[in-house]
Amino acid sequence: MTMPAHTPAAGVHDAAAAANALRARGLRLSSARRLLLQALFSADGPVTAEALAAGLDDRLPPSDLTSVYRNLETLEQLGLVRHRHLGHGAGLYEPTGTPARELVACERCGDLLALAPERLDAVRDAVLEATGFHARFTHLPLVGLCGACAEDVTAPEPPAAPARSPRP
Known part of the structure; x- marks a missing residue:
């Protein structure tokens, strides 16, 4: 890595x-x-x-x-x-003069969302409490399923989507 x-x-x-x-x-x-x-x-x-x-x-x-x-x-x-x-x-x-954003990515459709760091403070706090690690999501995104893909979990998984630039 x-x-x-x-x-x-x-x-x-x-x-x-x-x-x-x-x-x-x-x-x-x-x-x-x-x-x-x-x-x-x-x-x-x-x-x-x-x-x-x-x-x-x-x-x-x-x-x-x-x-x-x-x-x-x-x-x-x-x-x-x-x-x-x-x-x-x-x-x-x-x-680095651009605002730092933290990323969440859908592992199914490839959708990417750039967030202000404070939007993930609760997640960072939970990771710290559970592991002792201070998490950051600026270098690697937090990965999961977006709302649309989570609703459609019974559909067959599509081929991996190419990485896209994050949307604001």
């Missing part, structure tokens, strides 16, 4: 501020990093490294996937980017 970096979020809200944060830490702003930052801050939500390397639907020039992963790892260690996993698919990356 890929673990998230536990670096505090840098809290930058645009690519220019992220570039300044890189320079302030003594790192070079290569053209690959500049393009990656522009892509992350111009995306409509969390995106895969593969989509970033492919040029985000021709909005940017394509990049080498290995370079994208290496730069994403550096940006995450600096607190500029976070990633999450939505099941068996590729991880999703987004700038």
Whole structure:
């Protein structure tokens, strides 16, 4: 399992501020990093490294996937980017300047819901009481059945749906 970096979020809200944060830490702003930052801050939500390397639907020039992963790892260690996993698919990356959301996912239809963290406080409290663990649902979602799938438990299980970007 890929673990998230536990670096505090840098809290930058645009690519220019992220570039300044890189320079302030003594790192070079290569053209690959500049393009990656522009892509992350111009995306409509969390995106895969593969989509970033492919040029985000021709909005940017394509990049080498290995370079994208290496730069994403550096940006995450600096607190500029976070990633999450939505099941068996590729991880999703987004700038840390966006509000942190916790995720619930339907394991049957693939529906994904992004929630403000306080909406799951009671769940976190129950997990803490039962196990002693302080649960977070930002890196991996809380998985179960959505209301519609729970009502339809007698229907045959459909093939696994591809992971979707979370809806607000």
